[in-house]
Amino acid sequence: MNVRKTAAVLAGKATGALSRVSGRGGGTTLPGDVARVIDPKILTRLTQDLTQGSIVITGTNGKTTTARLVSWLLEGAGHRVVANRAGANLIFGVTAAALNRAEAGGTLKADWGVFEIDEASLPRAVDEVQPRTTAVLNLFRDQLDRYGELESIAKKIERALGSLRQSAHVVLNGDDPRVAEIGLHLPNKPTWYGLEDRTVASKSLPHAADARTCPVCGASLIFDAVYVGHDGVYRCPNGHFERPKPDLAATHIELAGFDAVALTIDGTRIAMPLGGLYNSYNVLAAYAIARSVGLEASYVAERLRTFKAAFGRQERIDFRGRHLILVLSKNPAGFNETVRTAVELAHGQHFVIGLNDRKADGTDVSWIWDVDFEMLKGRAKSVIPAGVRAHDLAVRLKYAGVEAQRPQTDAAKALDLLIKTTNEGDTAYLLCTYTAMLDLRAELVRRGWAQPYWET
């Protein structure tokens, strides 16, 4: 037994308990801070206890859902899984998750660690947990004030993947040109995944697209199909670079709003209660990860049917006869997909759009001008701009030609207005940045309509 490890685990656990008792949140990161001070190698020591090893998932969008899908699959196969479920995806959050499951003696009794990792934290996570499988889902423009430029993030990820041990698996979304570029330079061949269904593709890139030039000659890439953001089927006009042929492809995609998606992978039909084209990518990524650790295709398809979404990712809450669907939307690529799904697939008519500019949301809100809110024009019956930066959203919606309600910076007032502008039986979509979602949810909890998120 390692005394330092035991002390770190005890101190971390005590911090977590205090944090929950004092009502200051779910204790999702602070215990990690405390334990790491006592033993900086605590995460490595704890993950070495895992009987099978770790899986690490990174990328701009879809980390939480994909990690949750993978945990769901492993747990259903009888594995004990430790995961950072609440979206606390910095190294401290991962440490806290491992601590939380460790016994008082300091041992982590679990088979798998499934960790979603912030893009910028990947090098540290790879170094400390030595994952068996690492997946990169996509790289979109996100919170430039916090992450810096996409290019520097991509280079960090490339270095981290290059440092993996020989036997480790790398699973990459080949439809994303910037992720594909990372894969070009890796010592081992990654598993590429991608969508193969032109019926759900559009022909042109959305305004928020980036990373669309050839890494060799700099020419603008030609897209033969666009699925989500700049993810699609692309090639360099001079023949230097093209979308890698997927080892695992999703075909015959059927979309039913936010309710369901069905697709075929490797001849296996998979239907699941999770909507939007972007979730086809998450399902496919989870499938690729599950296969890389030896789960059977038929088992995966069966188990996915009964999956439940994570906090704020298509969560459903009934509130005074209204059906609320909460969808986290935190950057242009993500927002475009949630708006598109709500408007075009689910035929949504009532919306609360929430924009905050706290640190976790990104302090720069200029990206809302890259979101195609024009999709709401003439289709939405009521749109309520909400959150700390509701006034900025109101201006954005005005220039999109969308007639919106008066901006509501207060979550309680935004919900009151929602009740006023909707009738019983109506469905309303709450598309919000991270802390704007927390604020609205806290108000729903205060009124007794939802559970605190760390209990879900």
Next chain:
Amino acid sequence: MGAAILGNLRQMEKITVGWLYADLMNIYGDRGNILTLLKRAEWHGLESRLVELGRGPSAEMDDIDLFFFGGGQDREQALIYDDLREHKQESLTKSVGDGAQILAVCGGYQLLGHYYQTADGARYDGIGLIDVKTEAGKKRFIGDVVVETSIAGMKPHTLVGFENHSGRTFLGPKAKPLGKVIEGKGNNGSDRTEGCVQGGIIGTYLHGSLLPKNPHLADYLIGNAVRRRGGASSLSKLDDSQELDAHDWVLGRAQRR
């Protein structure tokens, strides 16, 4: 003169907006600036046209009344660097001489100056349309900015935005500051200046996007473009209460700090 004839005359006033490297230099919601110019032109009863000016030669450079030049990531900025000199510099210089305007933000602002010097001393020449030079700084300036503008007759007299840059820009005698920094860092964090005005060129570090929350600056640019086409000397008054609420919200938070 009857209203119908006046209406017809107004329709003759057509302004052309040119977006330099729309596909590559668009990092901080720069599309908001373009949308604001086009929508407001429409609301003022003007006809407007947008021309996206990508890499390579363009026959339409000479038609542009108002150029917009946004910021890009290092990778994209490197891709347009030679093209700017090869295919844009000459027409831009000529157009500005003929009364065309340029609004340049962040990377675009730096590239219009004399040079950008990196941390290790390498110097990248700009196209020298404005009398400014930029040197890399150690710390990135990130946050809200409030500026008291030097442009005469502008109401309100403040501009608000968000900055995110490590370049330190210094103005030469021919360039006047766009304004005085009330909140934030501005050009260089030391002399309290923000941006520059030189003839028909405005350079600035403000995005956010800049024009949606500063409709008075948008109308200043549109008004100049209309006059260049021989149009009315003043624009109609629009209801800007929502835009100014967003403007005032940023001012208010700066004051609370």
